Amino acid sequence: MGLLTAATVVLLVCIACLLSITAWRRKSGKGKMPPGPSPLPILGTMMQVKPKDLANTLRKVSAGIIFSNNKEWLEVRRFALTTLRNFGMGKRSIEQRIQEESEHLLEEINKTNGAPFDPTFMLSSAVSNIICSIIFGKRYDYQDKKFLALLANMNSIAKMMNSHWGQLYQMFSKIMDYLPGPHNKIFTEFDVLKAFVSEEVKIHQASLDPSSPQDFIDCFLSKMQEEKENPNSSFHMENLITSAFDLFIAGTETTSTTVRYGLLLLLKHPKIQEKVQEEIDRVIGRSRRPCVADRTQMPYTDAVVHEIQRFIALVPLALPHTVIKDTNFREYIIPKGTTIFPVISSVLYDKKEFPNPNEFNPEHFLKENGTFRKSDLFMPFSAGKRICPxxxxxxxxxxxxVATILQNFTLKSVVDPQELDITPTLSGTTNIPRAYQLCALPR
Incomplete structure (x- = not known):
């Protein structure tokens, strides 16, 4: 018993010393970091962070999560950004592909005949098909078994990443790699999706025409051929599969979730929905489909779309950024090599820029004369060199x-709009809306 007591005392002293050294380093020299929780040995900041509401917790304690990047990532990212921006693939522009898929979405909504339905599947299918068209050069029928399995796979990945286990893995990956638990299943899901991408790559290799690339995979394969004599090229098969995988899963879940959350907010605020439809009828009418050029003539609709993204703060923690040199931040110093995790929700909810930020109000993006008001603090896609490509x-x-749906349908809630809960059901790496149903009444 005496030895056990002595060991306990020694352990407590060691912990106290470690905490004292940590506190001292934070207040002197390069260790004078911005305020935040003091990490405990082994546990780190686990006791101060609440996985159930990770975004708000980190917004309060200013904590960060460590990730890495490299030269290959930078080059491939730059290629993806340029390809998506220019999109010199085939004869159809991105806008045309979105408009074409919108028609299929309208057909699916029409099939509900005004009865209540959950829009999750339809919106995920539509957005996923737009990504499929860009990356793979084709779309799938909403009932295609292969396509359904793909959507189920991505939904599973999204849920795992936002679960307690998924969040713990992102914070303590070096430890969690050696521990059993549900978090290990996500790698199986990743493998399934990568296998799907690999199969598509093989099909593209057999029909590739470098002079006329039809999609992202064709462009990447052409780049691989250009640099085949370069032993240090970043354009190889592994990076093709990984980059296509990243674009596919990120481009599907984020956009479909944003639209789904947006429709929920419009159900909650029917008067806002009415004002959007009035503007659509005045600017576009019913005889043609909305186009990107209409946006400048529709300040209210534009403001609603911006307010949806601001209010939901879809990815509240954004992506990790690495400090490339010792950086002075207010009265603090952030050492070179530190990886910081920007809390984007703190900017989107800035009280000075957006009065009453907890309220859904398109006026946040409108001037007194009704014209659109830009804001430098609107950054739902992150900021800097790691902004979403x-x-x-x-x-x-x-x-x-959103414009196409509201042009053709009036959305009605199946319950009193005041009873709709618009708080996210998952608030970890992504804010996910609660399940709901709506009725789409033809206009």
């Missing part, structure tokens, strides 16, 4: 899908 695509999709 698919921002342009996502902005087009959200505007065109």
């Amino acid at each position: 698919g921002e342009g695509l996502a902005r087009m999709e959200i505007f065109l899908l």
